[in-house]
Amino acid sequence: MAEKITPRSENYSQWYIDIVLQAKLADYAPVKGCMVIRPNGYALWEKMRDVLDGMFKETGHKNAYFPLLIPDSFLKREAEHVEGFSPELAVVTYGGGEELDEPLIIRPTSETIIWSMYKKWIQSYRDLPLLINQWANVVRWEKRTRLFLRTTEFLWQEGHTAHETADEAQEETLKMLFVYKKFAEEYMAIPVLAGEKTENEKFAGAVKTYTIEAMMQDRKALQAGTSHNLGQNFAKAFDVTFQTKDGTLDYVWATSWGVSTRLIGALIMTHSDDKGLILPPRLAPTEVVIIPIYKNKTKATVLEYCNRLYQSLRGKYSVVLDDDDQNTPGWKFSEWELQGIPLRIEVGPRDIEKEEVILARRDTGEKISVPSKSLEQRIGEILEDIQNNLFKRAATFKQENTHGIEAYEDFKRIIDSDGGFIQAPWCGSSECELRIKEETKATIRAIPISNNGDANGKKCLYCGEDAKFIATFAKSY
Amino acid sequence: MAEKITPRSENYSQWYIDIVLQAKLADYAPVKGCMVIRPNGYALWEKMRDVLDGMFKETGHKNAYFPLLIPDSFLKREAEHVEGFSPELAVVTYGGGEELDEPLIIRPTSETIIWSMYKKWIQSYRDLPLLINQWANVVRWEKRTRLFLRTTEFLWQEGHTAHETADEAQEETLKMLFVYKKFAEEYMAIPVLAGEKTENEKFAGAVKTYTIEAMMQDRKALQAGTSHNLGQNFAKAFDVTFQTKDGTLDYVWATSWGVSTRLIGALIMTHSDDKGLILPPRLAPTEVVIIPIYKNKTKATVLEYCNRLYQSLRGKYSVVLDDDDQNTPGWKFSEWELQGIPLRIEVGPRDIEKEEVILARRDTGEKISVPSKSLEQRIGEILEDIQNNLFKRAATFKQENTHGIEAYEDFKRIIDSDGGFIQAPWCGSSECELRIKEETKATIRAIPISNNGDANGKKCLYCGEDAKFIATFAKSY
Numbered sequence: 041m042a043e044k045i046t047p048r049s050e051n052y053s054q055w056y057i058d059i060v061l062q063a064k065l066a067d068y069a070p071v072k073g074c075m076v077i078r079p080n081g082y083a084l085w086e087k088m089r090d091v092l093d094g095m096f097k098e099t100g101h102k103n104a105y106f107p108l109l110i111p112d113s114f115l116k117r118e119a120e121h122v123e124g125f126s127p128e129l130a131v132v133t134y135g136g137g138e139e140l141d142e143p144l145i146i147r148p149t150s151e152t153i154i155w156s157m158y159k160k161w162i163q164s165y166r167d168l169p170l171l172i173n174q175w176a177n178v179v180r181w182e183k184r185t186r187l188f189l190r191t192t193e194f195l196w197q198e199g200h201t202a203h204e205t206a207d208e209a210q211e212e213t214l215k216m217l218f219v220y221k222k223f224a225e226e227y228m229a230i231p232v233l234a235g236e237k238t239e240n241e242k243f244a245g246a247v248k249t250y251t252i253e254a255m256m257q258d259r260k261a262l263q264a265g266t267s268h269n270l271g272q273n274f275a276k277a278f279d280v281t282f283q284t285k286d287g288t289l290d291y292v293w294a295t296s297w298g299v300s301t302r303l304i305g306a307l308i309m310t311h312s313d314d315k316g317l318i319l320p321p322r323l324a325p326t327e328v329v330i331i332p333i334y335k336n337k338t339k340a341t342v343l344e345y346c347n348r349l350y351q352s353l354r355g356k357y358s359v360v361l362d363d364d365d366q367n368t369p370g371w372k373f374s375e376w377e378l379q380g381i382p383l384r385i386e387v388g389p390r391d392i393e394k395e396e397v398i399l400a401r402r403d404t405g406e407k408i409s410v411p412s413k414s415l416e417q418r419i420g421e422i423l424e425d426i427q428n429n430l431f432k433r434a435a436t437f438k439q440e441n442t443h444g445i446e447a448y449e450d451f452k453r454i455i456d457s458d459g460g461f462i463q464a465p466w467c468g469s470s471e472c473e474l475r476i477k478e479e480t481k482a483t484i485r486a487i488p489i490s491n492n493g494d495a496n497g498k499k500c501l502y503c504g505e506d507a508k509f510i511a512t513f514a515k516s517y
Numbered sequence: 518m519a520e521k522i523t524p525r526s527e528n529y530s531q532w533y534i535d536i537v538l539q540a541k542l543a544d545y546a547p548v549k550g551c552m553v554i555r556p557n558g559y560a561l562w563e564k565m566r567d568v569l570d571g572m573f574k575e576t577g578h579k580n581a582y583f584p585l586l587i588p589d590s591f592l593k594r595e596a597e598h599v600e601g602f603s604p605e606l607a608v609v610t611y612g613g614g615e616e617l618d619e620p621l622i623i624r625p626t627s628e629t630i631i632w633s634m635y636k637k638w639i640q641s642y643r644d645l646p647l648l649i650n651q652w653a654n655v656v657r658w659e660k661r662t663r664l665f666l667r668t669t670e671f672l673w674q675e676g677h678t679a680h681e682t683a684d685e686a687q688e689e690t691l692k693m694l695f696v697y698k699k700f701a702e703e704y705m706a707i708p709v710l711a712g713e714k715t716e717n718e719k720f721a722g723a724v725k726t727y728t729i730e731a732m733m734q735d736r737k738a739l740q741a742g743t744s745h746n747l748g749q750n751f752a753k754a755f756d757v758t759f760q761t762k763d764g765t766l767d768y769v770w771a772t773s774w775g776v777s778t779r780l781i782g783a784l785i786m787t788h789s790d791d792k793g794l795i796l797p798p799r800l801a802p803t804e805v806v807i808i809p810i811y812k813n814k815t816k817a818t819v820l821e822y823c824n825r826l827y828q829s830l831r832g833k834y835s836v837v838l839d840d841d842d843q844n845t846p847g848w849k850f851s852e853w854e855l856q857g858i859p860l861r862i863e864v865g866p867r868d869i870e871k872e873e874v875i876l877a878r879r880d881t882g883e884k885i886s887v888p889s890k891s892l893e894q895r896i897g898e899i900l901e902d903i904q905n906n907l908f909k910r911a912a913t914f915k916q917e918n919t920h921g922i923e924a925y926e927d928f929k930r931i932i933d934s935d936g937g938f939i940q941a942p943w944c945g946s947s948e949c950e951l952r953i954k955e956e957t958k959a960t961i962r963a964i965p966i967s968n969n970g971d972a973n974g975k976k977c978l979y980c981g982e983d984a985k986f987i988a989t990f991a992k993s994y
Contacts, residue, residue: 069584070591070633071621079579079649086580102556103563107546108585108623108654108670109607114547130586131611132623135669136658137604144548146585146609146623156547172556177585177654181613192612193585 045378047314052258053186059308060187063317063379073185073192077301080379081188083325085195085301089175091227091323092197092299095219101171101199106153108177109144114152117277121151124244128180130192146179151245151270151296154200155278162202162292164283169212170202188305189262189517196300202292204284206271209293210248213269214489216297217250220265228303229320229430230254230310231438232264233461233512235486240470243296247271253485253512255438256309259459261485261514264306267297305517310434311403317380318402320430321423328359328419329376333369333388345392349385349415357419377402382426383419403429444510448501451513455480461514465507467500476502482513522855524791529735530663536785537664540794540856550662550669554778557856558665560802562672562778566652568704568800569674569776572696578648578676583630585654586621591629594754598628601721605657607669623656628722628747628773631677632755639679639769641760646689647679665782666739666994673777679769681761683748686770687725690746691966693774694727697742705780706797706907707731707787708915709741710938710989712963717947720773724748730962730989732915733786736936738962738991741783744774782994787911788880794857795879797907798900805836805896806853810846810865822869826862826892833893834900854879859903860896880906921987925978928990932957938991942984944977953979959990 043062046054060066065081068074077085093103109132116122125148132144147153154172162170179193199216203209217234224230232252242249246268254264275281275291284290311318321327330350334342343363350361360381362372369386376384386398386407397415399408403426410418441460445451451462466472466484477483487509488494495507520539523531537543542558554562570580586609593599602625609621624630631649639647656670676693680686694711701707709729719726723745731741752758752768761767788795798804807827811819820840827838837858839849846863853861863875863884874892876885880903887895918937922928928939943949943961954960964986965971972984 067634067637070588070630071584071586074584074586076584076634077582079581082580082582085582103559104556105554105559105562105672107548107551107553108656109548109551111547127614129611129613130609130621132607133610134606134608134620136606136660143611144607153547157544157553160544179585183613195582 045314045316048257055314056305056309057187059312059317059378065304065308065317066187068187071192073182075187075191075193077195080325081304084304084307084319084323087323087325088227088303089197092223093175095223096173096197096199099171099215099219101173101201103174104172105174105176106147106150106157108147110147110150110153112143112145114156115145117152118245118273120273121245121277125149125180128182130179130181147176148178148180149296149298150174150176150178150198151200151274152278155274155280155294158200158202158292159278159280162280162282165204165285168202168204168282168292169208171199171212172201173197173199186305188301188308190302194301196298198296198298201295202275202280203295204282204290204293206293209271209295210269213248213250213267213295213297216295217252217265217267220252220267220297220299223299224252224254224264224303225431227320227322228307228310229322229427229434230264230306231431231435233486234489235512236489237266238470238473238484238487238511240473241483243268245270245273246296247273250489251486253514253516254306254310255434255441255461255514256306256517257437258309259441259514261461261516262302262306262309263485263516264303265297265299268295270294270296311430312380315374316378318430319380319382321382321427324380324382325358326360326379326381327357327423328353328383328385329381330359330361330385330387331369331372331376332361332363333386338389341392342387342389346387349387349397353416353419356416357423373400382423401426403433442512446498446501451476451482451501452480455482455513455515459515461485461512463510463512464501465495465498466509466511467503467505468508469500469503472500472502476513482515484511485514485516487511522791522793525734532791533782533786534664536789536794536855542781542785542794543664545664548669550659552664552668552670554672557802558781561781561784561796561800564800564802565704565780566674569696569700570652572700573650573674573676576648576692576696578650578678580651581649582651582653583624583627583634585624587624587627587630589620589622591633592622594629595722595750597750598722598754602626602657605659607656607658624653625655625657626773626775627651627653627655627675628677628751629755632751632757632771635679635769636755636757639757639759642681642762645679645681645759645769646685648676648689649678650674650676663782665778665785667779671778673775675773675775678772679752679757680772681759681767681770683770686748686772687746690725690727690744690772690774693772694729694742694744697729697744697774697776700776701729701731701741701780702908704797704799705784705787706799706904706911707741707783708908708912710963711966712989713966714743715947715950715961715964715988717950718961720745722747722750723773724750727966728963730991730993731783731787732911732918732938732991733783733994734914735786736918736991738938738993739779739783739786740962740993741780742774742776745772747771747773788907789857792851793855795907796857796859798859798904801857801859802835803837803856803858804834804900805830805860805862806858807836807838807862807864808846808849808853809838809840810863815866818869819864819866823864826864826874830893830896834896850877859900878903880910923975923978928953928959928978929957932959932990932992936992938962938989940987940989941978942972942975943986943988944980944982945985946977946980949977949979953990959992961988962991962993964988
């Protein structure tokens with residue numbers, strides 16, 4: 041560990057960047073706003089991808105791959121869509137040494153190219169539902185970028201489904217939202233708020249956008265995944281009709297949904313501390329590191345013991361033996377803590393004599409002495425406990441920093457001081473929403489998925505008219 | 518199965534395209550030269566990727582991800598490299614609504630961007646070897662394209678390694694060549710010729726390029742994977758030096774190696790027949806399909822039996838039950854044969870009575886009656902046998918169509934009639950190589966990895982001077 045990590049209390053943004061760079065998760069690329077995902081970061085992304093991919097396949101989706109380059113004219117077919125994405129496009133104007141007749145856009149998202157293909161593939165209700173996902177890179181030209189959280193190129197998955205009815209599309213939209221919520225909570229150990237976006241905040245081209253929102257340690261919100269009901273917008277733009285069961289023609293109903301490498305940023309900012317990264321065991325590429333502690337005369341015994349330990353554990357856990365003899369155990373402790381490995385096993389000559397080892401938890405720092413013979417089982421239990429503890433800790437933090445507020449004065453005071461999520465009654469008008477944003481920089485992160493009556497009898501915190509929703513406001517990434 | 522597949526004997530190229538389209542492996546994209554990989558094709562690619570990825574990790578490599586966009590100036594740093602790739606580049610000139618100061622190139626391959634990062638990451642011999650692989654999309658502007666075999670955008674993996682010594686780099690180059698050979702032969706069931714490329718045919722920027730070459734059913738060669746020893750070319754272009762063990766500074770030694778979605782084209786053209794695709798069981802996303810055969814009064818019994826069968830097999834094999842009642846069994850036989858599923862289980866009421874089922878092999882068409890109680894085991898044995906049979910069949914074909922020839926007249930006659938691989942003595946001069954290419958369209962696909970003395974006493978088939986190698990010539994994709 042060459043440099044020290046800036047403490048969160050001193051400079052939260054720098055703390056985040058220090059962890060990303062020093063834990064070797066990512067690095068700045070020579071092209072502005074782009075990143076290189078280094079092996080430590082990519083291994084984490086692979087774990088996340090594999091779990092999500094399994095969840096998509098369990099819910100009936102298949103993977104495919106659509107082209108990177110989209111004809112300029114395609115993007116223009118859906119009016120809101122092109123308006124939303126125009127400022128962010130990267131444009132190819134030369135190919136094979138010649139100027140192109142029509143510029144090609146590097147996909148910022150793939151609705152248009154995919155719906156141009158769905159027109160070929162969908163004729164009848166028998167072709168529906170069509171449930172396709174793709175893992176891909178996309179490019180959105182961003183002015184202010186930050187590693188993982190907002191980069192010009194990023195990796196993501198985008199699901200694109202086609203359905204017979206509006207109801208089915210809505211059902212799919214919510215099903216995938218809850219797949220994301222389950223993934224965030226059960227694997228990333230990040231509690232999230234699931235809800236609907238307002239008109240102002242929805243995806244360009246969607247009828248409804250749903251979101252999962254997480255709270256970072258600086259109490260700002262981070263949008264961690266979105267699921268869109270696209271209605272018939274793209275089917276109409278690309279003239280995708282199908283023969284219904286009763287023989288008429290109708291436009292197809294659509295959804296799309298995605299999560300990206302941004303999730304890695306969310307993971308870091310939810311769990312990590314001033315020593316570095318903390319990884320939830322279910323997503324940690326390495327779960328356990330063994331560190332031998334010896335002097336010259338005990339070296340052979342300790343290394344041999346550690347080697348046997350490594351061999352006995354490696355079938356069951358993802359384990360690394362750090363037997364490099366150029367670094368001290370203390371240096372290694374810091375280095376592996378920086379990298380976020382959930383559990384450390386310390387083995388010294390006296391531990392071997394006593395037939396026990398020391399386990400050190402990354403989440404709490406707690407050291408636990410464990411008899412060698414029950415080690416394998418205890419590791420599993422402790423990893424499970426770390427997973428649960430990380431979730432509980434984050435859930436408590438989120439709960440403690442969520443405030444129910446009805447008066448605008450209180451709202452402004454809390455947004456400016458403590459921050460966090462503020463649940464407040466809102467009339468549903470864009471005007472109030474935008475005024476609040478202008479005056480406080482807080483946006484509506486989510487409203488309840490259906491009007492659940494919670495706001496009955498309450499007044500909008502801005503205009504004082506009857507409230508429609510209890511909306512959740514926050515400053516956000 | 519809506520359309521008939523053109524027989525190979527009638528039109529080999531059309532046969533290939535018919536299979537790709539009708540087995541729904543890929544489709545033409547709206548952008549010229551690009552393809553959409555449909556779920557059937559992508560599931561196959563995922564299987565291939567997972568096996569290869571495991572082999573890369575076993576040999577110590579880690580995955581990472583480098584940016585899609587490369588500054589124009591980077592590509593120009595290695596003279597041969599830019600000359601080789603210039604005609605094929607796609608160029609981004611606008612980003613975020615503004616003209617860029619420096620155009621960005623969509624990666625045709627990533628040596629330059631990766632070595633610009635290796636400069637930051639490598640200081641000392643302790644940072645070496647650096648063994649990194651990336652799975653990515655690349656773009657090369659191609660004039661003549663064909664689905665999977667040559668497309669403007671394709672998916673691939675590219676390994677990029679850095680080493681202390683020339684010897685280590687050479688060892689890595691050959692190690693990965695033989696990983697590819699093993700994958701091709703043991704998983705794809707494609708026998709390949711491993712060898713070195715000539716100066717004319719090597720990668721732009723490499724010191725040496727090695728290749729695996731497969732023989733398609735039209736007896737043309739297909740380059741299926743390449744591994745390059747890059748020497749210090751890219752280290753010098755990007756000024757990547759390291760402190761050696763004895764304290765001096767040296768440039769780093771490099772390799773790169775890749776295989777792409779082109780392999781799917783090789784797979785199709787090696788094994789398939791006039792009924793459609795044939796998949797080797799080890800890569801088949803679906804290994805077994807169950808087809809119930811019933812009349813109205815036996816329907817319930819047969820479906821219930823098939824369902825139990827499906828449940829009992831699904832833990833062990835990747836199996837599909839086709840219980841759609843809109844299509845006849847005959848239609849289903851054809852459809853699943855078209856899709857290349859290795860093994861079909863046919864279940865009718867009389868089979869149930871006799872406590873047996875019929876297995877039909879995709880490779881030979883053979884039907885085998887198997888007692889239900891030994892079914893699970895027999896499926897495994899037959900799948901293994903299909904895998905071996907496909908390899909043997911292809912190996913025999915390759916052997917029968919490989920000719921040892923010493924006279925140029927014979928060479929020309931065979932290249933124009935039978936085709937195939939021709940092993941012929943060659944003096945080693947580019948002039949002879951290029952003349953032969955001009956006159957016959959045959960190129961040197963590979964020369965032996967080291968001069969093994971096979972050519973001793975022989976004369977070059979073109980100029981009659983002393984031969985250095987027995988080179989393998991062929992027309993190729």
